[in-house]
Amino acid sequence: MATGQLAVWWVVASEIVIFGGLLAAYIEYRMSHVEWAGYAAHTNVWAGGFNTFVLLTSSLAAVLAHQAAESGNGRKAAKLLGLTIVGALVFLTVKAFEWTAEIQAGYTISSNGFWAFYYTAAGIHAAHVIAGAIIMGFVARDALAGRELHRVELIGIYWHFVDIVWIFLFPLLYIAK
Amino acid sequence: MSEQAGHTSYVKIWAILLVLLGVSIAGPTLEIQVVTVITAFGIALVKAYMVAKHFMHLNVQPRYVAYVICTCLTLMVVFWAGTAVDIYKQEGTNWAKLDVPAQSSTTH
């Protein structure tokens, strides 16, 4: 396998155990504290659901960018990566409004165990979204100039992983009530 | 694999994912616990699998990638299995996890 691709898969593997550890802890606490279901009732499932839609769509854009890069079309790949980044920005904006509303309503990270996990897990995820978007920007810039097109697939793999983490975070934080 | 065909199939996968998302949001409205668990987490597993297979192309990567991923997931199950017994229990023969606020530093 191409070395860059191999490296990205190893990064994904190490991230799986990081998020896995965090979510395993959350699941254990959640299932042993009945009252957390009550705390969780205050998360905004529409914001969460919309963000899931945004990330899934951004993943589509990322894989289409990969397809464009495979056929050598750097401009198209860059445009599609740009769309992915827009998706990331929308995601983060929705999150910013969501968190602002929740904090103003008094649900802060130190309110109770559920909210501590909520902000920590979504926060670490958001940090990965930001990092991914930044790297994607560099890859898109290079793709536009027709350079390093293989990296479009690589940042895509990372991006899909970030999407999958959210696919699990959504039911854990928003639906299970 | 023509560009057109790949194009359609990616969009098709995306459409399926959105339908699944809708189902998972609608599930809890029925207020049946089992249904909620299946729609929320079962669908999450399906969505994750679809993203991994169709967007990350896990099925055309060398086999060992899938083995490494499965190893990571298995380790997470091992971690959960080894810790759950202690975390779930709220009390034992000689102890209990009490909801006691922290003491001030002057008491030693």
Added chain:
Amino acid sequence: MSEATAAAHEDHHEMSFWAKYIFSTDHKMIAKQYLFTGLAMALVGGFFAYCFRMQLAFPGMDVPLYGIVSAGEYNALVTNHGTIMIFWVAMPVLIAAFGNFLIPLMLGCDDMVFPRVNRLSFQLFFLSTIVLLAAFFVPGGAFGGAWTAYPPLSAKAEYSLTPIGSSMWLVAVALEFVAFLLGGINFITTTMNARAQGMKAFDIPVVVWMIVMASIIFMLSVGPLVAGAIMLLFDQLLGTGFYDPGRGGDPVLWQHMFWFFGHPEVYVVLLPALGITLEVMSVFARKKPFGLRIIIYSAMGVGVLSFVVWAHHQFISGIDPRMANIFTITTLLISVPVAEMIFLFMATLYRGSITLSTPMLWALAFVAEFMIGGVTGIYLGDNASDIYFHDSYFVLAHFHYTFFPISIIAVFAGLTFWYPKMFGKMMNETLGKIHFWGTVIPFNLIFIPLFVLGIGGQHRRIFNYQHFTDLSSASFQDLRVFATIAMLVLLGFQFVFIYNYLVSMKKGPAAGKNPWRSNTLEWTTESPPPHGNFGGVFPTVYRGPYEYSVPDRESDYWPQDLPD
């Protein structure tokens, strides 16, 4: 790719000091950066041990070069001694330094596949070192809650009394983890993808196998702890209650998250040490390792098993006794592949043509001393006997009988063995042997008394045993004093090594390409290797790395890159 890189290297003009030494992407320079940082931290960690052992032997004394050790300072010294020795000595030297130096050379390529990521990993590591040491200078001082950092002591400033130090310690460890995750990716992908032509899997030298396996084990085990450390940091700084039972948390969760990593971690450092030892033994016995594939498969088995033994560190923390039974069984099981490897090492020596050079002495000492550590672990792995032994000096002596061979003895084996390749000069054999005996004998004289004290009931992490009537007898105190004096002797002999190491760089006899007449690829190039390693012409491999004393061959070694 390698030809293009070689061509690019041709037009290197004279590089500035900064480009060549500080911001280098050359794996050999990065290896030396890790090595010297690690060795410097070994002096720091050793100095801490000196201070706290002087306090234990002569309570209340004004320790030369330090002053009076207060109770809080004692805790910080003990905590940071452990933290430094594991994360800032064992790992950077065994994995990052040897891995970075050896892997491209032994695989026959010109550098790691991601040289700039490699440089970044050292920069993060260096930053983590600064953060850790800076904690000693902040108000409240450095963290003193033990290298295991159990909450609530580590989570609440009102208990730890080191509000800033606690968080700095945690951030330093987290940065170090990120540095090693990045480094590990380089080792794994380079080994998988950048081997010389003809080098099949089992033609890769064992030490490379071991470092790669260690990197994989590290990557897979550190995840929950990274998550757990973020949670602890938030408990410290943001008022969350992840580990606070009064807020719905559980301090035992931290213990699980810590040890889920903490146990595989010891095998992360053990495997490279075993690899180095086997390389040295094979060369100085002029013999192929006995059962080479079994050794590698056993190492894999150890790696797998290491993930299911962790709670033996928590036997008396209140974990479910049924789980304790399971963990006892797995812990006792893991001794099997380790013992198997040791037997195979001994079989490698049998009927070999043995030269007792300095590296070989270190390799033999590793086996002997590690075995003592290993067998004493059996008593600790059994949850029943551990009820008595936990948190006693028996544990401490056990893990020093494993860690010292790993991070000191095997490291000296590697340093003395590859010194000619790294620096182009030979070290002085006489000084090497003096240093060897002056280290190994005092080492035993320190820790055997500590076994005795442990069996006698001496708890760990106590500032002054005179406060405990059952532990302050004259005979116990005599053992403490004896161990401390042995430690002073051990520390004194390290100056022999420092002198030998530094002076030989300038004054040692020239080493030539292959002073030990070894088979592996690093010995086919200049000492020290030039930038690009092989002068643009990469070796082709025709056989495994251990074809020594092959019958019907005139020479008793058969380098991997010779066509016949």
